[in-house]
Amino acid sequence: MNGSGNESLAEFAARHGLTQSAARPSLRKYVQELWQRRTFIWNFATAKTASTYSGSQLGQLWQVLTPLLNAGVYYLIFGVLVGTSKGIHNYTAFLITGVFVFTFTQRSLTAGAKAIGGNLSLIRALHFPRASLVFANVLMELQQLLISMVVLVVIVLLTGEMPTLTWLLIPPLLMLQLLFNVGISLAIARLGAFVRDIQQLLPFITRTWLYFSGVFFLIPQMAAKFDHKGYPWVGKILEANPGAVYIELMRSCLIGDVSKFPINHGLLWTYAVLWAVVAFIGGFWYFYRAEERYGRG
Template identity: 55%
Template structure:
């Protein structure tokens, strides 16, 4: 009789394993130990992110040049569609930098979430072969997007430097992107777990992020639009709670000297709060399913 159908036999084997210090290889580790093990894999996370970056452009004739061309072409399309055809650039100083700043910040979060939602499902063979903290995979996807964001910010620095000049306020970009990276890690972990057990998430996410794109003040000034609509003051406070809106606003504050009239209220506290909530909540949510990844 098999032990699977014999509870007594199963209990006896479990007791024997415990006496000899054995444990289930798929058991979820305690959170402190999981964090230590994850930290020990930091070199793997960085190396895997670099490999993904290389693989993304390996088949293209221009190779990694597309890291520069892709964000610039996206910004050019949106500038033509919204800035020129719809006239959203009116009343906004240095609108190209205003638009590109919003696009780069939004794309960093959007791609982290959409790519990270497939981090587990696309690596099932690796997960079923080797034992390692599964969170290393979503984290590597975020590091990959952070590398892309670094290239994009270099382009933005050149644009702003030529148009507005260099300023010491640029150093505020560092804490701004650090907060956004914390937020991205948390959201990527959430959608990595969801994407593992709900395969339709990866199909639904583009529609969600596209709606988020149009509601985040990337192409227009939210205070200006609300003033034109004669909206009550509480509306702008409500819209300012959008995490992407907050991250875009604090990066624009750091880079654009004439952004004061378009600033949103409490952007820094909101950005910090979302970073902590997403990182802590997302990590715990992902970790609680650690022993379920790779099954089935």
């Protein structure tokens, strides 16, 4: 486009200081932009939390009622009919803890899958780090979990448990699970942005994951059964499953030993840290690499 006619439009724009409006910034700048918008992320999450159940008469009570009702159904099916409660101390608190903790991850994944597709008008109208939407969605689920945790503590106390020093480990455990949830939500957000069918498949994926995460049964007890059958590797997979790791650690903090089967708490904490770090770094990098493509088309 110059005198010789050989200069491309992109070269001409670059020579005059023009840059692509949706260009992906450097990783360092991207992280800085996210930090600068931390207030927006928190306020956006709070607003979404307030509006989620605004159309129902019970309002935000459904944040707690939904997992409690699910726990009631699971208790009837697995605790009473199937009999998985045998040999487990305080099965009521055991089950509700599992449901609440897994619901945090499950809902974070579901919200992440819709983070881009559900906010296209905002993405196309304003320039901001798209990861902000995913962070806001997971923080919204964290806010709902914190409300549920208050109810869970009341249930634990009413079922005969007493506060111990292990309760002090709950905040760092929730922080690790938060990092893990953000990481996998960022990864699923990128998939959901370009493969919309993932939103239809996700309920089946998370439901299957739930059944393998020890929500209704004790992982060490199930691992021992597979060990006796000559399949110890199955038990190892169940124990390393991140869904089960955060559940087992939360139960250990709130209830303590729930059965005669020993639990390797040191190994569980190692898994919890590794899953959080790997998921967060990997998910963030995977999402960031497609930053300039979100909202197109």
